[in-house]
Amino acid sequence: MATSQLLLLLLLLPFILNPFPNVAVSGVGINYGTLGNNLPPPKGVAQLLQSTLIDKVKIYDTNPEILQAFSNTGIDLIVAVENSRVANISSDVSSADQWFATRVLPFIPATSITAIAVGNEYLTSNSDHQVLDPAALVQAMQNLHSVLIARALDRKIKITTPHSMAVLASSFPPSASTFATDLVPTMTSIVAFLADTASPFMINAYPYFAYRDNPDMVNIQYALLGNSTSTGVRDPKGYTYTNMLDAQIDAVRSAVGALGLGPHRTVEIMVSESGWPSKGDTNEIAATPENAKTYNTRLIERAQSNKGTPMKPLDKIEVFVFALFNENKKEGVASERNFGIFNGDGSKVYEVDLSCQFCSGDSGNGGNGGFGEKLSGAVRGPSVWCIAKPHADEKVLQAVLDFCCGGGGVDCREIYENGDCFAPDKLLAHASYAMNAYYQMHGRNYWNCDFKGTGLVTFSDPTYGRCRYPQQ
Ligand SMILES: *[C@@H]1O[C@H](CO)[C@@H](O)[C@H](O)[C@H]1NC(C)=O
Numbered sequence: 001m002a003t004s005q006l007l008l009l010l011l012l013l014p015f016i017l018n019p020f021p022n023v024a025v026s027g028v029g030i031n032y033g034t035l036g037n038n039l040p041p042p043k044g045v046a047q048l049l050q051s052t053l054i055d056k057v058k059i060y061d062t063n064p065e066i067l068q069a070f071s072n073t074g075i076d077l078i079v080a081v082e083n084s085r086v087a088n089i090s091s092d093v094s095s096a097d098q099w100f101a102t103r104v105l106p107f108i109p110a111t112s113i114t115a116i117a118v119g120n121e122y123l124t125s126n127s128d129h130q131v132l133d134p135a136a137l138v139q140a141m142q143n144l145h146s147v148l149i150a151r152a153l154d155r156k157i158k159i160t161t162p163h164s165m166a167v168l169a170s171s172f173p174p175s176a177s178t179f180a181t182d183l184v185p186t187m188t189s190i191v192a193f194l195a196d197t198a199s200p201f202m203i204n205a206y207p208y209f210a211y212r213d214n215p216d217m218v219n220i221q222y223a224l225l226g227n228s229t230s231t232g233v234r235d236p237k238g239y240t241y242t243n244m245l246d247a248q249i250d251a252v253r254s255a256v257g258a259l260g261l262g263p264h265r266t267v268e269i270m271v272s273e274s275g276w277p278s279k280g281d282t283n284e285i286a287a288t289p290e291n292a293k294t295y296n297t298r299l300i301e302r303a304q305s306n307k308g309t310p311m312k313p314l315d316k317i318e319v320f321v322f323a324l325f326n327e328n329k330k331e332g333v334a335s336e337r338n339f340g341i342f343n344g345d346g347s348k349v350y351e352v353d354l355s356c357q358f359c360s361g362d363s364g365n366g367g368n369g370g371f372g373e374k375l376s377g378a379v380r381g382p383s384v385w386c387i388a389k390p391h392a393d394e395k396v397l398q399a400v401l402d403f404c405c406g407g408g409g410v411d412c413r414e415i416y417e418n419g420d421c422f423a424p425d426k427l428l429a430h431a432s433y434a435m436n437a438y439y440q441m442h443g444r445n446y447w448n449c450d451f452k453g454t455g456l457v458t459f460s461d462p463t464y465g466r467c468r469y470p471q472q
């Protein structure tokens, strides 16, 4: 095969493997909370996430900078009405429309907004020690839905609300779970609304907290998404649970079923948050990087599979991992600030494979080198660069280098003899320089740093000595 044909094939490969990048690929969601004073700018976050298997992001407000940053990225966004705004939106449809028209409408369709989460754990939260009015939640959801119908957007954007597990009276055994008695009228309205609008029931499910509060009664492997029946739990109705997350999901399923909506009105259950902290206070002994890595690795594997739960083995569960970043300004116990997979500088808190075998054409061995890997002499900043993966195949790298400096149009003089980037005279270094220049020239889209899976987007400026890596 002629070199040019090979190159064309290399560059087209991602599209051949996955001609419909937004369809039928089982991606993973992540929660992007922003209660930190050391977090990268949203634009950098959006660009970095594009090189991973994460294709859905949930935020906790309608931060315009974030909505703007995720435009034209192929990543779906779930935005939220803050608990403190729910009352206003519940008061009348025009208040709901005003919120929607100013906070959401300006960003669509460039930003793919698929759902609005109305409040977060609203029914189990206090506001200034006042219990929030449950009726306002239902009314706010209905008002926003009316707004969407009026604007013919109700089929594109779903309205829902995430709940904590505390909405249940009890979660064990899963088949006998019900909602807390005082919440039953509100839950009946919410579930009917979700069924009628084909919107998911969102649950924030944390085996971590159940384990932390009852370490003597809960097997750690059961909490850590283990898969063994020997550490598992049997439900009197005959279901066997090998892990607590499945049990929590089915507990919610039973509670929804107990509302008696009828057999033809069903709601999908979605895990809007789940995760495990890597650090905690001294009494939070299970909050370790090892456990966090185990839990989140298994959670991500699970999210990519089509696996259901013992009660509904064929109903795939969508999952949003909590969370993208450690958030150093969060209140509460230490674990609250340590649920993140990433530090503010884009480095990983512990190793988790987020490589995307579908969107990069990489055969799935990514993870080495990783995402946002820190290089020595790194500076944190709003910029992103593209470099060669440390263990990339040399033949492919050479082809990429030849392409960049040839047809790709990169000015490669700096990596030739006497150039500032000639040393070290190594393929990896030269390819990195050329790949970055190509990536910067072509608008820094994730596919511009693909190079058949040999490219890696990074927050860290690879510049060294007199060798400067240009940026946009
Ligand atoms: C809701 O908030 C908007 C914007 O702050 C305000 O203009 C509107 O009057 C409020 N609606 C009610 C009913 O308080």
Ligand SMILES: *[C@@H]1O[C@H](CO)[C@@H](O)[C@H](O)[C@H]1NC(C)=O
Binding pocket: 227
């Ligand atoms: C259980 O997990 C182990 C380790 O992750 C894996 O090797 C094994 O295949 C799993 N077994 C089942 C039944 O899923």
